[in-house]
Amino acid sequence: MKEERERKGEEAVYLTTPIYYVNDKPHIGHAYTTIAADVLARFHRSLGRHVFFLTGVDEHGQKVEKAARARGISPQDHCDEMAPRFAELWKRLCISNDAFIRTTDPRHKRIVQEALRKLHERNLIVQRDFEGWYCTPCERYWTEKDAPDSTCPDCRRPLELLKEKNYFFLMSRYAGRIRKAVESGEMEIIPASRKNEVLGFLEQGLGDLCISRPKKRLSWGVPLPFDEDYVTYVWFDALLNYVSGPQFLGESLARSAGIESWWPAYAHLIGKDILTTHCVYWPAMLSALDIPLPRRVVAHGWWNFSGEKMSKSRGNVVDPLRLFEEYGGEDERCAVDAFRYFVVGEVTFGLDGTFSLEAFERRWTANLSNDIGNLYSRFQSLTGKILGGAVNSVPVPEDAAVMERYREAMESFRFHDACSEAVAFARTLNQYIQERAPWSHREEAPSVLARVAAGLRILTVLLHPMMPRSMALAAERIGLRDLSLKTVLEPFPAVVTKGAPIFPRPHRRAPDGPAEKKSVPAEKTEREWATLDDVKKLDLKIAVVKQAERVKGADRLLKLNVDLGREERTIVAGIAESYAPEELVGRRIVLAANLKPARIRGIESQGMLLAAPLPTGRERKLSLITTDGEPEPGAEVR
Numbered sequence: 001m002k003e004e005r006e007r008k009g010e011e012a013v014y015l016t017t018p019i020y021y022v023n024d025k026p027h028i029g030h031a032y033t034t035i036a037a038d039v040l041a042r043f044h045r046s047l048g049r050h051v052f053f054l055t056g057v058d059e060h061g062q063k064v065e066k067a068a069r070a071r072g073i074s075p076q077d078h079c080d081e082m083a084p085r086f087a088e089l090w091k092r093l094c095i096s097n098d099a100f101i102r103t104t105d106p107r108h109k110r111i112v113q114e115a116l117r118k119l120h121e122r123n124l125i126v127q128r129d130f131e132g133w134y135c136t137p138c139e140r141y142w143t144e145k146d147a148p149d150s151t152c153p154d155c156r157r158p159l160e161l162l163k164e165k166n167y168f169f170l171m172s173r174y175a176g177r178i179r180k181a182v183e184s185g186e187m188e189i190i191p192a193s194r195k196n197e198v199l200g201f202l203e204q205g206l207g208d209l210c211i212s213r214p215k216k217r218l219s220w221g222v223p224l225p226f227d228e229d230y231v232t233y234v235w236f237d238a239l240l241n242y243v244s245g246p247q248f249l250g251e252s253l254a255r256s257a258g259i260e261s262w263w264p265a266y267a268h269l270i271g272k273d274i275l276t277t278h279c280v281y282w283p284a285m286l287s288a289l290d291i292p293l294p295r296r297v298v299a300h301g302w303w304n305f306s307g308e309k310m311s312k313s314r315g316n317v318v319d320p321l322r323l324f325e326e327y328g329g330e331d332e333r334c335a336v337d338a339f340r341y342f343v344v345g346e347v348t349f350g351l352d353g354t355f356s357l358e359a360f361e362r363r364w365t366a367n368l369s370n371d372i373g374n375l376y377s378r379f380q381s382l383t384g385k386i387l388g389g390a391v392n393s394v395p396v397p398e399d400a401a402v403m404e405r406y407r408e409a410m411e412s413f414r415f416h417d418a419c420s421e422a423v424a425f426a427r428t429l430n431q432y433i434q435e436r437a438p439w440s441h442r443e444e445a446p447s448v449l450a451r452v453a454a455g456l457r458i459l460t461v462l463l464h465p466m467m468p469r470s471m472a473l474a475a476e477r478i479g480l481r482d483l484s485l486k487t488v489l490e491p492f493p494a495v496v497t498k499g500a501p502i503f504p505r506p507h508r509r510a511p512d513g514p515a516e517k518k519s520v521p522a523e524k525t526e527r528e529w530a531t532l533d534d535v536k537k538l539d540l541k542i543a544v545v546k547q548a549e550r551v552k553g554a555d556r557l558l559k560l561n562v563d564l565g566r567e568e569r570t571i572v573a574g575i576a577e578s579y580a581p582e583e584l585v586g587r588r589i590v591l592a593a594n595l596k597p598a599r600i601r602g603i604e605s606q607g608m609l610l611a612a613p614l615p616t617g618r619e620r621k622l623s624l625i626t627t628d629g630e631p632e633p634g635a636e637v638r
Contacts, residue, residue, distance in 0.1 A: 013044045013051045014262035018552070019058040019101060022082035024069040026089045028303050028310075028318035028355065029271065032343050036300065036415060037269045039096045039344055042465035043410045044266075045096075046485040052262050054245045055090065056101030057083045061234035062139050062213075065220040075220045079104055089320060093336060094468050103222075105235055111244040112237050113225040115289055116211075119169065120226050121336050124288050127227075130166045130210060133159035139234055141210055149599040155271070158460050167212040167230060172286040175206035181283060187293040189279055191350040191415055194272065194299045197555060198279045209281060211236040211495050239282050240270065243291065257423050265294040267413075271528045272299045298413050301352035303343075307613060318355055326508050334503060335556065337467035338364045344466055345419035357508070364506045367419075371426045372459070373503030376474055379452050380496045382438055386445045389496045393453035406462055415466075422462040429455045453478065453494040461488045474502050539594035540610075540637035542627060543569070548581035559603055560584065562591065565634025569593075572605040578622040590625045590637055 002514040015231040018409035019031045020026065034055055041053040059079040067096050068078035081103055090097060101108065119125045135152040142152065142159060150159050181187040182195060211223065212230040221231030246262045270278050275297075283293045305316040320339060328335035342360050343365070347353030373381050383391055402425050409417035429452055438445035456478055464471040475483060479495035543562035551557035556574045558581060571591070590610040597606050 002139040009180075011049055012262055013041075013049050013266040014264075015041050015044075015051065015053045015247065015266055016242055016268050017055040018268075018274060019056040019103065019238055020086060021061070021063060022057050022059050022086075023063040025082070025322075026086050028320060028343070030086070031089065031093060031320050031339075032303065032473050033269050033271060033300065034090060034095055034097075035093060035340050035343055036349060037095075038097070039095055039340075039415060039465040040267070040269075040410070040413075042468065043485075046461065046464070046483065048484070051098070052103060052246060053097045054099050055095070055097045056241060056245070057086055057103070058098075058238045058241075059083070059102055059104045060221045060231075062136055062218050065093050065218065066136075068220075076104065087330070092324065092332070093320065093340065101241050101246055103241060105248075107248040108241060108244045109222050111247065112222045112232065112240050115240055115285075116232060116236070117225045119288055122288070124173075124480055125167050125211065127165055127167050127171065129163070130168075131161070131163040132210075135159055143207075145602075148602040158461060164214060164217075166210050166214070167224065167227070168208040169211045169236070169285070169288070171209040171281065171284045172206050174287045175202055177287050178202060178206075178280060178283050181293050182279070183618075187279070187283060188296045188297060191297045194275055194279075194297075196349070197275060200555065201276055201280060201537060206280070208283075209284070214322075235277055235281060236285070239277070239285060242282075242294075247589050264292045265296075267296040267298050268294050269298050269300070272301055274348045275299050277405060285486070290409065298349070300349050301347070303353050303355050305354070306356040306393050308353060329509065333469045333473070333507075336504075337470040338506070341368065341419065341463075341466050347416060349413050349415050354358050354620075360438050361506045361508075364503075367423050368503040369501075369505045371430065372463070373501050375430050375433075375459070376456065378433055379449065379456055380477060381500060382433075383444070383449050383494070383496045384498065386442060387439060387449060391449045391453050391494050392590050393448060393457060393491045393494055394447070394450040394456040395458075395491065399458055399489060401455065402458065403485070407485070410465075414602040418462070419466060422459060425455065425462070426459055429459070454491065456480075456494075457492060458488055461485055470502055473499075475625075477502070484526040536592075538592055541591050541593045542552055542631045542633055542635040542637065543589050543591040543593075543607075543609075544633045545584045545587050545589060550576060550581060551603065554601050557601060558584070560609075563633045564591070564593065565632060569606040570604065571607045571609060572603050573611075575609075575611060575622055575624070578611075579624070587624070588627045588630065588633075590627070612613075 015037050017037045020030050037053060037055065041051050045052050057079070064078065065075050070073040071078060079102070087100055090100075103109075116125065133144065133147055133150060134141050135155065135157060135211075137157055138152055138154050141162075146592055147153055147159055151157070152159055179199065182189060182198055182202075189198055211233045212224060215223075215229055215231060218231060222235070222237050224230045224232060242265060243263065268278055278297050288291055303318070304310055305318060308316060309318045324332040324335045324338060327338070338360070342363055343353075346359065346363060360470075383389055402421065406418050406421045409415070409421060433448070433452060436444060436448045438448045457480055460471050460474050460478070460480060461483050471483070475481070476496050477499060479497070480492060482492070541564055543564050545560050546563050546568065547561040549559050551559050551572060554576075556576050556580070558573050558576045560571050560573060562569055562571060569591075592608045592610065597604050597609055599605070609623040612625060614623050
């Protein structure tokens with residue numbers, strides 16, 4: 001790992017988050033990517049590396065224009081009101097971004113138009129007649145192959161058939177270049193499953209990319225420099241922030257301003273829903289502009305709430321600001337750092353995760369209050385009582401191995417492993433204090449507490465990227481002034497200062513004023529009861545799987561032929577990530593048999609099998625609902 005770092009020579013570290021749409025307020029999904037990027041930025045800074053951390057907002061497009069129109073204001077006024085909401089959340093989350101880009105910035109617009117002009121002059125942008133199925137909420141076209149039922153594969157809303165002239169970027173020319181970059185690791189895609197997803201997408205054949213919208217349909221965008229009747233499509237505008245940002249926002253940094261100081265990007269951190277955009281569209285654009293590809297694209301999973309998908313209609317979208325109010329009181333330091341720690345420590349970066357208040361409080365109590373907070377309190381108390389509040393730390397050789405495992409986890413984007421390493425180290429130190437009992441063996445107290453002091457220096461530095469304010473307080477309590485990873489194994493003179501516990505146990509309070517009926521991280525208090533008549537409407541039957549095969553071009557779908565006793569049916573089920581086709585043949589499943597047939601990937605699905613989600617981290621994401629015994633095919637489930 002060390003040799004790999006030296007070979008790549010990654011002294012300059014340019015990190016990005018996606019730029020977030022301003023059509024709605026920020027939530028846990030936005031916060032997750034941004035916290036992860038901040039943790040990474042702080043880690044690299046602690047190694048003495050030059051870091052440029054860019055985040056921002058995407059302010060153009062149909063959704064923004066529609067949101068502004070619904071409020072009766074101009075799109076620019078809407079953006080000017082919404083953008084500060086993101087910046088304010090980042091401030092409260094202690095995000096250390098070096099710059100915040102807005103795509104309405106005239107300097108960004110000029111760079112977008114320069115790129116468009118260059119590609120047009122190279123005949124890489126051409127105008128064509130185009131007819132396709134369009135999803136307004138997702139702002140993208142779909143082919144008939146991708147959406148055979150005229151429904152958006154992403155949001156499941158109806159598509160609209162549009163016919164118009166538009167401009168296209170000849171992206172298909174770069175399919176081989178992208179495939180080579182992905183396969184060789186020139187542009188690394190993390191985790192590996194996402195790399196396979198991108199290669200699978202490329203195997204289906206790469207088409208050209210529509211990059212414009214007529215102004216008569218969408219006026220809120222960057223005008224094409226070669227045709228004033230059109231604006232550029234949101235992705236061709238938004239993605240270019242990664243190269244425009246360093247050119248005019250990097251001037252205040254220690255390195256010289258300009259893209260050449262920071263590019264290629266060390267890592268783009270994104271959600272898995274924009275994988276194709278960043279791993280296919282973006283490298284094609286860069287190749288056409290003669291710009292090197294980013295070193296890495298790291299895609300994380302989605303959060304659900306207490307086992308349910310988050311949605312505004314369900315009222316279960318986690319609002320971090322609301323969470324801080326309920327758990328923070330006057331001093332929200334603890335709540336903010338506990339939230340930061342939870343989102344990076346709870347789940348493997350790349351997999352989906354579940355947020356619940358119980359899990360949040362459990363991890364806060366177990367890891368932060370018990371394992372870590374209690375350790376600092378014990379050290380402060382013992383050092384004060386036995387040694388008068390001062391001791392010179394003495395590191396031990398074993399600490400170097402802890403540091404190397406932590407560093408490897410962080411550089412591999414395994415934030416949860418880095419958190420686990422730190423917590424395990426805290427438990428080791430707690431156990432060491434318990435076994436050596438310096439309160440009973442006073443003659444050994446100086447050496448015991450000197451070793452613990454060295455361990456606390458390490459622990460404070462390890463956790464500082466995840467919990468910057470709390471670890472700054474912890475450092476102050478033990479007299480530590482240097483939070484650098486480069487010097488963490490050196491001795492230091494610990495001088496303890498008494499104070500309230502660094503991590504008191506979580507206490508949730510009702511927010512001041514009446515509760516808002518909106519996206520809050522609160523458990524449901526009212527149940528919507530179903531009647532027996534409601535239950536009877538659903539015809540649940542036992543079915544036996546006769547055949548099973550994968551649906552071509554769809555990683556998550558299986559096509560099943562099932563026996564219902566008096567008839568056989570075909571169903572399409574999204575369980576391919578949990579079950580291989582051969583595992584299912586002969587198994588009894590529970591089928592919702594009276595659902596209206598739906599066409600999925602060109603296949604008529606005549607029912608829906610029942611399955612339940614498994615906890616995060618399991619090999620399978622879903623578990624089939626099956627039977628005890630062997631009821632006959634077609635038997636009614638009561």
